[in-house]
Amino acid sequence: MGEIVHREVQANGIRMHVAEAGSGFPVVFCHGFPELWYSWRHQLRALAEAGYRAIAPDMRGYGGTEAPEDPRQYTMKVLCADMAGLLDALGLERAVFVGHDWGGAVVWQMGLRYPERVAAIVGLNTPYAPPSNRRTTEALRDYHGLTDETFYMRYFLRPGVAEAELEADIERTFHKMFMDWTRAEDFTTFMRVGGDGSGVLARIPDDRRSFLSDEEIAVYVEAYRKTGFRGGLNWYRAADLNAEEEGAPQGPQLHVPAMMITAANDTILKPEMAAAMPALIPGIRMEHLERCGHWTQQERPEEVNRLLLDFLAGLGLQQG
Incomplete structure (x- = not known):
């Protein structure tokens, strides 16, 4: 019942790798940086066993999905068209969308851009914010009180620099990045580019403490040895272009059944950043989640699955 199967589809003009499990009402999972469909493995199995069709693509730029070189091919308009194209390729009219990190930004945008395709939205860590003409990397830099030298998003904008750091030793990169809630200070060091611009990983101890097993980390290492990090970094390099989009949806409210899950020890996507959401998304x-860092669905899969299944059960969706 919970067996994960893989396929390739054509969606929005690119080849997309998709992992699926189960049958029933579709639930699409959108991952963030630097992850893969694999970050949702626990959710795919749990939802399949509960009677849903769980679908997790490698997002544009990642894993087995194509990675255009031009950052302009990673704007929110394009990324949401990817998800609408995925539904088209699978012959689906609507789905529940679940997103984490950059995938969280996509699923909230799906509610604005393709409301007729969205049955409900679940966001992990990434808050919904009404569209704005502010440049994303500058707004978040200023929110955290940092500088271009000491804010990771601005560091990521420099072509080739972050690639060189992250790809120097990919196994070490993932051991340093996949840190649990007890290492919130290290996550802040990542955000602050070491505090001195030396690199996002340079000042994080290489003690191999992670909530993932060596076998789980090896899945990421194998994938990124093939692709490198450029595709994922292009999401950051496109972020400020969203402010220039003509005819972008404005909101500010979003009218769709929704659930937001915040994590107490995520020092970048802080829980307080979601404080305005009840006013923006009625109902x-x-x-x-306490004692949870940034990698919520992988660090706390049982709690996330319980919340997801309870939320889905309350929607009264036809499960096929």
């Missing part, structure tokens, strides 16, 4: 369900 939203707000949930919070």
